[in-house]
Amino acid sequence: MQEGAGEKEERRFRSVAPSPALTNLNIGPQSAHTCSMDAPGPPSEDLAIRTRRLTKTYGDTNVVDGLDLVVPRNSVFGFLGPNGAGKTTTMKMLLGLIRPSSGSGSVYGLDIVDESPAVRRRIGYLPQDPKFYGHMTARETLRFAARFFFIGPQDGIDLRVSEMLELVGLSEKDDRPVRTFSGGEMQRLGIAQAQIHKPDLLILDEPAAALDPLGRRDVLAILDRLREDSTVFYSTHILDDVQRVSDAVCILREGRVAAQGSIAEVLAGNENTTYEVQAHGDLDRAKGLLETEAWVDAVAIEGDHSSGTLRIRVSDNDQAELHLQRRLLADESLVISEFKQLKPNLEDVFVSIVEGATDDERD
């Protein structure tokens, strides 16, 4: 795990191509943007995490509602959703800290309720707001965490502790009581203790939340390195990070899966594609004509109404690919200087899903 600072700086993030593990699984486009209640798939032991209709109810509220989660082994899996979507509750159910109201779940084929201690032997967990015993130093905290997994020899445990302190850049603060640590240092220590036993699965609840940009960059680099040995299941609100380091994502909305699959699949499943057309001419007339088309969702003009940019959001991209250019070129008053389809990013998809839910509620 040790790596020099220079090497850390030079490391580049992996591209977002789906991992082989992911492409071998039956979680293709049919599962993206769906909320399958009884999703088929590979056997649970081929997966890091598998939940079936996992539900947690408090009073009349389903905080997690029939969740079918499929997390491939050795993937970096982003678990996304607005505040209150059920991310932390789901993680705590996987860890046995909260008992599911119904449904089931497994981690590496082990039942999360009946085999919880065995599950926890294979998991490293970073809580959302990590808190440790204030009277212990960073080194003592890591020793304490290590002793849940190893009985010795002491030299070996100390070596592992030193490696982890080095990994997260806390070697020079190892003898400071944890109560004196800043939020960022606590987060780093949290990552170190989660990784102390080299777990098969790391569950990280917003690992970069309390970090400055440099700290965040380091955490992403650590996640990238960890994928070699572990599956990383993490939640975050920083969607740009997710797109950079994750193989797959699940977007939760009100406790349900709103989208799930590889990054490419989730992006491809975005129903609202946007085109950007730079043109001269009567842009108002072009806008009016396009808005009569059933496959056009919205048209906006940016800039001057005789020379500017048309932003066209379409609800059916197949129809748009067939007809959009023809419609624009048919208008002889329009001179088109640039035509491009905007590639959606994860943030667009996320906003579209979350705002879609809000719109549905209004309707």
Place this chain on the structure above:
Amino acid sequence: MTSGIDGLQPSMEFGWRSGLSPLMRAGFGSWWTTKQWWINALLWTAVINGSVAVAVWGDAPDELDAYTLYGVMTMFGAIAVAVLMQDTVVGEKLSGTAAWVLSKPASRSAFMLSKLVPNAVGVVATMIAIPSAVFMVQLVLADVGVSADRFVLGACVAALNLMFYLTLTLMLGTLFDTAAAVIAIPLAFAFGQQLLGGIPGLIPLLPWALVVPVDGSDTSVVSAVMTGQSIATPGAIAVAAFCCVGFTIVAFRAWSRTEL
């Protein structure tokens, strides 16, 4: 990438013992590797022995008064136990350290044992054993005849009173999510027992009677045991012991169902 886990021997604690060793080590460490033990030991040695010194070394030395005063002063220790213990479970629930610890392969029983045993040992050692040893030295120096057996037995009764409040506070910590409730109930009970004197036959059964003379008696259970007199309120011992066991069982059961 190197890995320091090669060659490490995996822990073989399973079932209810899972995680017991590191949790116990941390629990005892919170007493004995911090200043907590000597602060408490100094404080209670001074409080208890300062008070009894008046009876032992005063103008009219009175053996019975010294033992009675010793019992009464340990009652303040019982209140301190409730104060010390109020945050033990609730604090960990609210801060998230309990969730962190239990995300490791640690059983809920091991977690509770690590709160019960190290705190019980720490409290008894610093609030009863050390101050009592100094008290005994005072008695010997003052030429008061002391039976070591009876003295130890009496100190055990005082310790039982502390255990009543320790297990009560521990149980309340598993049942409530605010420290206010966890501290208020034991304190209200500790002081409110005097008000229950109006209910016939009740007060001799309460833990109060272990350390404070009640119902017109000259002796508490502690002073009666230490001086070899007959115990006027033996029911208090049984009730306190029964409550300690009951509180502990409820605490373990409640904790096993607590969501973190």
